[in-house]
Amino acid sequence: MLNRPGRLGALAALVLAAACGGGGDAGQVVTVYSPHGREMLEAFEKQFEAAHAGVDLQWVDMGSQEVFDRIRSERANPQADVWWGAPAPLFEQAAGDSLLERFVPTWAGALPADARSPQGLWHGNYLTPEVIAYNSAAIPAAQAPQDWDDVLAPQWKGKVLIRDPMASGTMRTIFGMVMDRSLRTTGDTAQGFQWLRRLDGQTKEYVLNPTILYQKLARQEGLVTLWDLPDIEIIKKQYNYPIDYVIPRSGTPLLVDAVAVVRGAPNPEQARQFVEFIGSNPALAPAARDFFRLPARNDFPADSLPERMRAVRAQIRPEPIDWNRLQQQGPAWMRYWDENVRNRGPR
Numbered sequence: 001m002l003n004r005p006g007r008l009g010a011l012a013a014l015v016l017a018a019a020c021g022g023g024g025d026a027g028q029v030v031t032v033y034s035p036h037g038r039e040m041l042e043a044f045e046k047q048f049e050a051a052h053a054g055v056d057l058q059w060v061d062m063g064s065q066e067v068f069d070r071i072r073s074e075r076a077n078p079q080a081d082v083w084w085g086a087p088a089p090l091f092e093q094a095a096g097d098s099l100l101e102r103f104v105p106t107w108a109g110a111l112p113a114d115a116r117s118p119q120g121l122w123h124g125n126y127l128t129p130e131v132i133a134y135n136s137a138a139i140p141a142a143q144a145p146q147d148w149d150d151v152l153a154p155q156w157k158g159k160v161l162i163r164d165p166m167a168s169g170t171m172r173t174i175f176g177m178v179m180d181r182s183l184r185t186t187g188d189t190a191q192g193f194q195w196l197r198r199l200d201g202q203t204k205e206y207v208l209n210p211t212i213l214y215q216k217l218a219r220q221e222g223l224v225t226l227w228d229l230p231d232i233e234i235i236k237k238q239y240n241y242p243i244d245y246v247i248p249r250s251g252t253p254l255l256v257d258a259v260a261v262v263r264g265a266p267n268p269e270q271a272r273q274f275v276e277f278i279g280s281n282p283a284l285a286p287a288a289r290d291f292f293r294l295p296a297r298n299d300f301p302a303d304s305l306p307e308r309m310r311a312v313r314a315q316i317r318p319e320p321i322d323w324n325r326l327q328q329q330g331p332a333w334m335r336y337w338d339e340n341v342r343n344r345g346p347r
Helices: 010-021 038-051 064-073 088-096 148-152 169-186 190-202 210-218 229-239 268-278 281-291 307-315 323-340
Strands: 029-034 056-061 082-087 123-135 160-163 203-207 224-228 243-246 254-262
Touching: 029 038, 029 064, 029 268, 038 056, 038 229, 038 268, 038 281, 064 082, 064 088, 064 169, 082 088, 082 123, 082 169, 082 268, 088 169, 088 254, 088 323, 123 148, 123 169, 123 210, 123 229, 123 281, 148 190, 160 169, 160 190, 160 210, 169 190, 169 224, 169 323, 190 203, 190 323, 203 210, 210 224, 210 229, 210 243, 224 229, 229 243, 254 268
Parallel strands: 029 056, 029 082, 160 203, 160 224
Antiparallel strands: 082 254, 123 224, 123 243, 123 254
């Protein structure tokens, strides 16, 4: 999720994609919209093109909510062939809006039932845990927040950075967990919104994009954030930023990160080839090794995971989220948060 171009017009985005994706035969193009970040997209561009001679993979890197909004705005004239990467509830929303094309890859049978669309409209690639990240140069590991409620402690007031949730599937998932917990324990959303108001009171800034978030956290412009585990691992490896994370002990969303063919894709055959490729075990192995992704397939060999990721998987306590409720009610929760909670918490 690094180096996003931001909210470009469709034409400008495709010009950028062409610059990123190389110069293959125009008749063998596959255009991918994805939040997976420049480094990961470049790596899989090379792998896919090496395995599919004559195919030119072009990609546009943007937030997962931005991908959804872009595909919806382009429904009359689709520009993307594949949507690769976002929480499953967002794919379900897209399926409900008739934005996705049915395609069942050969590896679909290796997925758990909750990691694929019953209608064959999307399929899970990875399981992504959400974590609490912190500046490890400023905060000893033992003093870092160990659970979600710990982020609301007085010592973190004005020291929390949050990626703008309106453009981020990751943050929408974390906020959705808070609301789902509230409904599960009290039958009402009031407790959840109160928690989010308290978090807003702790928040120094809602950051425009992940790259800025990482930079500000590394520079100690904020000390704590909420984000996803793979991205934190990647920036630690690539940039040596003093950032570490805690897997919340009470439970964390373990979201399904999926892939789908866009309905009306300009290049449907190449789109299907990419979906088939990206969920294969040979493609999942480098995703786990180089980009810290936990494969969603239940037949992926455990010994192919890096040692650190095997340890992470053992620590995760999945939060029992009602994903259907999150998909149906999440947009309304976020509108309410944006209009009634943002910048209104106790300061």
